[in-house]
Amino acid sequence: MSENKPRVDPVQDQRVTWEGCSVLLDINDGDRLVFARLNQGSTLKIGNKTYSLKPLVGCPFGSLFQVDNGPKGSVLWRVTLPSQEGNHVQGKGSSESQESRDNRALVDNNQAQTLTGDDIEALRKEGATGEEIIEALIANSSTFEKKTTFSQEKYRIKKQKKYAPRVLVRKPVTRTICEAYFKKYPNRTGCLRVDALSLLLSMGNVAAHSDILVVDMVGGLLTGAVAERLGGSGYVCNTQIGAKPYSMDIVRMFNFNDDICTRIVRSSLNDFYSVEKNMPEESNNGSNVCNADTQHCQSEEIPHEDSISENADVKIPPSEIEMVDATCEIRSSPVLKTCKSAKAGEKASEEMIRTWRENGFSSLIVAAPELDICKVVKDLVPLLAYSAPFAIYHQYLQPLATCMHYLQIEKMAIGLQISEPWLREYQVLPSRTHPFMQMSAFGGYILSGTRICNPLTSPQEKQ
Amino acid sequence: MELSQNSPQMLFSDSLKKLSFIRSIKCGDLVIIYERHDVMKAIKVNEGSIFQNRFGVFKHSDWIGKPFGSKVYSNKGGFVYILAPTPELWTLVLSHRTQILYIADISFVIMYLEVVPGCLVLESGTGSGSLTTSLARAVAPHGHIYTFDFHEHRAASAREDFEKTGVNNLVTVGVRDIQGEGFPEEFGRRADSVFLDLPQPWLAIPSAAKMLKFDGTLCSFSPCIEQVERSCEALQANFTDVRTFEILLRTYEVREVTVESCQEHDNGSLMGPPKKRKHTNEQNKDEKLMGQAVMARPSAEARGHTGYLTFARLKCV
Numbered sequence: 113m114s115e116n117k118p119r120v121d122p123v124q125d126q127r128v129t130w131e132g133c134s135v136l137l138d139i140n141d142g143d144r145l146v147f148a149r150l151n152q153g154s155t156l157k158i159g160n161k162t163y164s165l166k167p168l169v170g171c172p173f174g175s176l177f178q179v180d181n182g183p184k185g186s187v188l189w190r191v192t193l194p195s196q197e198g199n200h201v202q203g204k205g206s207s208e209s210q211e212s213r214d215n216r217a218l219v220d221n222n223q224a225q226t227l228t229g230d231d232i233e234a235l236r237k238e239g240a241t242g243e244e245i246i247e248a249l250i251a252n253s254s255t256f257e258k259k260t261t262f263s264q265e266k267y268r269i270k271k272q273k274k275y276a277p278r279v280l281v282r283k284p285v286t287r288t289i290c291e292a293y294f295k296k297y298p299n300r301t302g303c304l305r306v307d308a309l310s311l312l313l314s315m316g317n318v319a320a321h322s323d324i325l326v327v328d329m330v331g332g333l334l335t336g337a338v339a340e341r342l343g344g345s346g347y348v349c350n351t352q353i354g355a356k357p358y359s360m361d362i363v364r365m366f367n368f369n370d371d372i373c374t375r376i377v378r379s380s381l382n383d384f385y386s387v388e389k390n391m392p393e394e395s396n397n398g399s400n401v402c403n404a405d406t407q408h409c410q411s412e413e414i415p416h417e418d419s420i421s422e423n424a425d426v427k428i429p430p431s432e433i434e435m436v437d438a439t440c441e442i443r444s445s446p447v448l449k450t451c452k453s454a455k456a457g458e459k460a461s462e463e464m465i466r467t468w469r470e471n472g473f474s475s476l477i478v479a480a481p482e483l484d485i486c487k488v489v490k491d492l493v494p495l496l497a498y499s500a501p502f503a504i505y506h507q508y509l510q511p512l513a514t515c516m517h518y519l520q521i522e523k524m525a526i527g528l529q530i531s532e533p534w535l536r537e538y539q540v541l542p543s544r545t546h547p548f549m550q551m552s553a554f555g556g557y558i559l560s561g562t563r564i565c566n567p568l569t570s571p572q573e574k575q
Numbered sequence: 576m577e578l579s580q581n582s583p584q585m586l587f588s589d590s591l592k593k594l595s596f597i598r599s600i601k602c603g604d605l606v607i608i609y610e611r612h613d614v615m616k617a618i619k620v621n622e623g624s625i626f627q628n629r630f631g632v633f634k635h636s637d638w639i640g641k642p643f644g645s646k647v648y649s650n651k652g653g654f655v656y657i658l659a660p661t662p663e664l665w666t667l668v669l670s671h672r673t674q675i676l677y678i679a680d681i682s683f684v685i686m687y688l689e690v691v692p693g694c695l696v697l698e699s700g701t702g703s704g705s706l707t708t709s710l711a712r713a714v715a716p717h718g719h720i721y722t723f724d725f726h727e728h729r730a731a732s733a734r735e736d737f738e739k740t741g742v743n744n745l746v747t748v749g750v751r752d753i754q755g756e757g758f759p760e761e762f763g764r765r766a767d768s769v770f771l772d773l774p775q776p777w778l779a780i781p782s783a784a785k786m787l788k789f790d791g792t793l794c795s796f797s798p799c800i801e802q803v804e805r806s807c808e809a810l811q812a813n814f815t816d817v818r819t820f821e822i823l824l825r826t827y828e829v830r831e832v833t834v835e836s837c838q839e840h841d842n843g844s845l846m847g848p849p850k851k852r853k854h855t856n857e858q859n860k861d862e863k864l865m866g867q868a869v870m871a872r873p874s875a876e877a878r879g880h881t882g883y884l885t886f887a888r889l890k891c892v
Contacts, residue, residue, distance in 0.1 A: 127788065127789070127790060172789055172790060172891050173790050174815075174888060174890075174891045175891055192892060283790075285689050285691075286689075287686055287687055306683070307679070307822050309686065310683050310685065310686035310687075311679070311824075313685075313686065314663060314678055314681065314682040314685070314709065315663060315678070317661045317712075319586055319712045320586070320692055320715045321586075321716070340691055341692070342692070343691055344692070345692075345716070470595075470596065470597070471595035471596055471597060497595045497598075497643075497644075498642045498643055499643035499644030501661060501663070509827065512871075513829045513869045513870065514869050516869075517829055517831055517869040526609060526612070526656055527609065527612050527658075528612075529612065530826065530827040530829065530871065531825065531826050531827070532825040532827070532873075533823075534822065534824070535820060535822050536821045536822075537818060537819065537820050538819040538820070538821070538883065540803055540804055540807040540817070541807075542804070542808070545803075557827075562644070563644060564644045564645075564646065564656055565641075565643075565644040565645045567645075567646060
């Protein structure tokens with residue numbers, strides 16, 4: 113087996129947090145999700161207390177922290193979960209009385225708990241830990257003993273979330289970022305669900321050394337996902353239709369290294385269809401926004417725009433806030449020197465554009481909820497190399513049907529298919545296995561196909 | 576006529592080999608013959624060979640020099656398309672030695688396991704190599720897949736397939752009973768991800784826990800819910816974030832119909848038959864706009880179940 117020693121890329125081994133990195137904080141098992149940057153002075157507010165994020169620096173992704181309101185103040189302590197913890201208790205316990213318990217005598221009249229809010233505050237002031245408060249609540253509940261084991265566990269977990277909240281440090285990768293947005297602010301990412309995004313990447317044959325043409329109106333999530341799977345080779349060309357470039361803020365959450373960042377470029381549809389004359393690079397709307405987007409060295413935690421907690425109701429579009437902060441920080445931040453500047457989203461050079469016009473792209477992926485899909489397809493499929501696959505995500509069926517029909521009539525593509533992914537999650541627990549009560553009913557539609565060489569059109573599409 | 580060497584057919588080993596307008600079909604290339612969306616075949620192009628189907632006889636030599644994606648004709652005037660292979664197309668044409676995974680499960684697994692270029696992935700069983708081929712694409716160019724199957728013949732067939740599709744430098748097939756023996760110790764704390772498609776995955780889970788890096792990802796695919804329950808139980812000791820899913824694809828059919836927008840109709844129906852309607856004198860007065868409408872509806876048949884996908888992360892210590 114040892115003959116084929118893998119040359120696993122060491123750069124990929126970013127399994128430990130570092131100062132300035134981007135993290136996804138999962139508070140209380142998904143109840144609240146916050147994107148943060150571990151800079152000097154970064155903090156997190158839970159309840160009415162503020163906690164420094166400094167203890168999180170230098171820990172492996174996947175580390176769990178618990179809140180401690182002891183005499184030293186409010187801090188986050190790293191904890192290790194013992195095995196067998198949580199909801200996974202065996203219903204059939206050793207004592208027979210457990211099986212015979214049910215809720216026929218339990219009346220929900222809010223009288224079961226004898227400790228008052230003031231009592232709990234007093235305990236806290238005395239320096240009781242979260243765990244101690246939870247034990248006190250259990251001891252003072254008149255109905256606790258009468259509950260089934262499952263019910264007791266549920267009670268304990270509920271109290272633990274309130275009095276001893278936990279913070280899990282997740283690595284921001286396509287999966288976690290997509291899920292977080294889909295759960296809390298789906299409209300910002302066009303309701304793109306994880307399975308739909310995963311299909312786009314497969315159907316779009318995203319692989320090393322490929323040149324992928326992308327229309328991303330989902331905040332940069334698609335661009336980031338493609339770049340992650342390219343891994344530093346090939347290119348992902350984020351193309352804007354029309355004058356206004358699309359936001360790519362989400363790309364900054366991925367912790368991409370320089371190799372990957374340089375592979376993310378922007379272009380405009382006009383670049384591919386303009387007559388070949390030496391036009392100076394359009395510095396109007398494009399470059400200013402691009403450059404600002406690429407500065408991600410901030411000395412403070414990214415405020416609300418990246419926090420997608422249930423309580424946040426900030427409606428300011430993220431891109432605008434980031435730009436303002438960035439320009440300020442450049443002048444004042446001393447941290448800037450040690451930060452690498454991400455070069456994601458640079459404008460594609462004329463040479464690149466020319467190469468792509470001559471060779472064609474390896475594939476096309478579109479996630480543009482607000483565009484006229486038919487027009488996008490008419491304009492972009494000709495830019496694909498022959499036999500290149502494409503995948504188009506849309507939330508409405510009819511435009512995709514029209515598009516598919518058009519491609520069939522014009523003989524531009526084969527293997528055309530409209531798919532709708534269906535995803536269902538299960539709760540798997542002893543004696544309590546069933547699908548979750550809540551379910552996502554809709555993950556969008558995807559039109560996929562392969563471009564063919566139509567003998568009626570000329571082999572090379574020179575515009 | 577140069578033979579393309581044992582270089583990757585499906586995955587571009589460097590930018591020179593990638594799909595482009597310029598690249599053309601060469602002798603030795605693996606191609607996908609597309610007759611219909613549900614009738615396809617993988618063929619190795621050979622100067623002197625022919626391909627025969629119900630449309631006639633096709634000479635390979637006619638294909639050489641043409642771009643991928645071309646329409647090619649038989650001696651009888653019938654035609655097929657020649658496509659470049661991708662893992663998706665390969666899944667649809669490969670020979671089934673076992674039940675395979677399809678695109679919906681494959682895509683989700685790769686995303687949820689967080690497989691990216693450079694990763695080291697352990698897999699068992701190899702089966703027909705459907706998922707393995709997509710995994711190879713995901714870890715290329717510097718990662719690796721170590722896949723194990725306890726069936727010697729199937730392992731050999733898989734090895735042949737990986738050579739055919741040109742992913743053999745990314746995949747190593749071993750013959751081993753993972754349920755009985757676990758993964759080889761040499762992989763301890765080196766795997767980014769582990770994928771299990773076994774009849775009794777709970778027997779392999781303790782070994783997987785030793786192979787994975789901390790916070791590494793695991794996925795177990797099982798058709799039966801009882802297997803899922805036992806696997807989840809086994810995962811409690813060393814894993815966290817245990818989640819179980821089902822994923823299916825619903826497909827749609829698209830049709831163009833001719834629609835009249837007038838209100839009156841002899842039989843009260845709004846829709847005409849797919850062909851153009853004949854105009855009669857009585858209807859002329861009422862017919863206003865004759866239009867073509869493209870309509871979509873779900874396909875009547877669908878795959879109802881493949882298996883449950885259980886994911887987990889190795890707990891950090």
